[in-house]
Amino acid sequence: MKAAVLEEFNQPLSVKEVTDPLLTPDGIILKLKATGVCRSDWHTWLGEWKESISSLPHILGHEMSGVIEEVGQNVQNFRKGDRVIVPFTQGDGTCPYCLSGHSNLCEHQVMPGWTYNGGFAQYVHIPNADHNLIRLPDGVDFLEASAMGCRFMTAFHGVTNRGKVGPGEWVAVFGSGGVGLSVIQIASAIGANVIAVDISDEKLEFAKRLGALAVINNRNESAPAVIKEITKGGAHVAIDALGIQETMIESVLSLRKLGRHVQIGMTSDENGGKLRLPVNVIVRNEIQFSGCLGMSISEFASMLQMVEKKRLQPGKLVTKTISLEGINRTFKDMSNFASVGVTIVTQF
Ligand SMILES: [Zn+2]
Ligand SMILES: [Zn+2]
Numbered sequence: 001m002k003a004a005v006l007e008e009f010n011q012p013l014s015v016k017e018v019t020d021p022l023l024t025p026d027g028i029i030l031k032l033k034a035t036g037v038c039r040s041d042w043h044t045w046l047g048e049w050k051e052s053i054s055s056l057p058h059i060l061g062h063e064m065s066g067v068i069e070e071v072g073q074n075v076q077n078f079r080k081g082d083r084v085i086v087p088f089t090q091g092d093g094t095c096p097y098c099l100s101g102h103s104n105l106c107e108h109q110v111m112p113g114w115t116y117n118g119g120f121a122q123y124v125h126i127p128n129a130d131h132n133l134i135r136l137p138d139g140v141d142f143l144e145a146s147a148m149g150c151r152f153m154t155a156f157h158g159v160t161n162r163g164k165v166g167p168g169e170w171v172a173v174f175g176s177g178g179v180g181l182s183v184i185q186i187a188s189a190i191g192a193n194v195i196a197v198d199i200s201d202e203k204l205e206f207a208k209r210l211g212a213l214a215v216i217n218n219r220n221e222s223a224p225a226v227i228k229e230i231t232k233g234g235a236h237v238a239i240d241a242l243g244i245q246e247t248m249i250e251s252v253l254s255l256r257k258l259g260r261h262v263q264i265g266m267t268s269d270e271n272g273g274k275l276r277l278p279v280n281v282i283v284r285n286e287i288q289f290s291g292c293l294g295m296s297i298s299e300f301a302s303m304l305q306m307v308e309k310k311r312l313q314p315g316k317l318v319t320k321t322i323s324l325e326g327i328n329r330t331f332k333d334m335s336n337f338a339s340v341g342v343t344i345v346t347q348f
Helices: 039-046 142-162 178-189 201-209 223-230 245-253 279-284 297-308 324-335
Strands: 002-005 014-017 028-037 063-071 083-086 123-126 170-174 193-198 214-217 235-240 255-263 288-291 318-323 342-347
Touching: 002 324, 028 142, 028 324, 039 324, 063 123, 063 142, 083 142, 142 178, 142 235, 142 255, 142 297, 142 318, 142 342, 170 178, 170 223, 170 245, 178 193, 178 201, 178 235, 193 201, 193 223, 201 214, 214 223, 223 245, 235 245, 245 255, 245 279, 318 324, 324 342
Parallel strands: 170 193, 170 235, 193 214, 235 255, 255 288, 318 342
Antiparallel strands: 002 014, 028 063, 028 123, 028 342, 063 083
């Protein structure tokens, strides 16, 4: 099969013929129809998260959807020809976290594109398939499915589960990349008012088109002060989609008393992945600080229903479709922070 292979960190992926993936009794082989290119792919490509992948050469790509091509003998719930989306946090289906509906926190978690070869290829093998695939409703196409593949589903989990955003509440989101834009659409759909913060006017324009009621360029203005003014006291929920020191602190400082901060952006490994927190503000204002990783299998049904009924439109985040050969260009754009919206591989 054809694949875009990571042979050396921070060097162009090599698009070439490689051996087809092997089917296991509990797995399936998926023929890819769409794979999103995520900033996490870019971080890994740069060599930042070396320990997360087994060895080189390796195939990245974790925002995957497609059609099942082959089914292992032990798989009960899926058939050849099924249209599916692949959650990027995958569980064993048997540990206490999986059994209590938190498959994104599985004790034996695996992640396609890191733990094993991912979706920058014509085919991918998905292990333990009965627990790690979601059937796509007929009305949801592959482009939308892959646009949901990681950033959108994580934002859904962050907004609805971790942040518990309610109608009429103010939500501030720091970063208007894939996660931030998804937060804007999802929080707006459930009736919240969203303020988007970024340093790029172009990204903030796109944020407005997706439903942000106000935008702040925090290169020119102090986001916490402006947010406190607009919201008359601070946001109910603030989400840091970036994972850098400045945005995380500004996010916490934008909250009203009893506000909820949701941390979606992971930070780089410098300083052991540690950032400083404004502890006294957190204590005095009884701020909640929550992490957010992917989304559990149990939450897919409600998200997909909203997509099927067009209350959510992840396809609106997609600004570019490319071939496997185009991934290198996308990584380059990401290095320059020049990409707006979401890019999806649709030609394999
Ligand atoms: Zn991702
Ligand atoms: Zn588990």
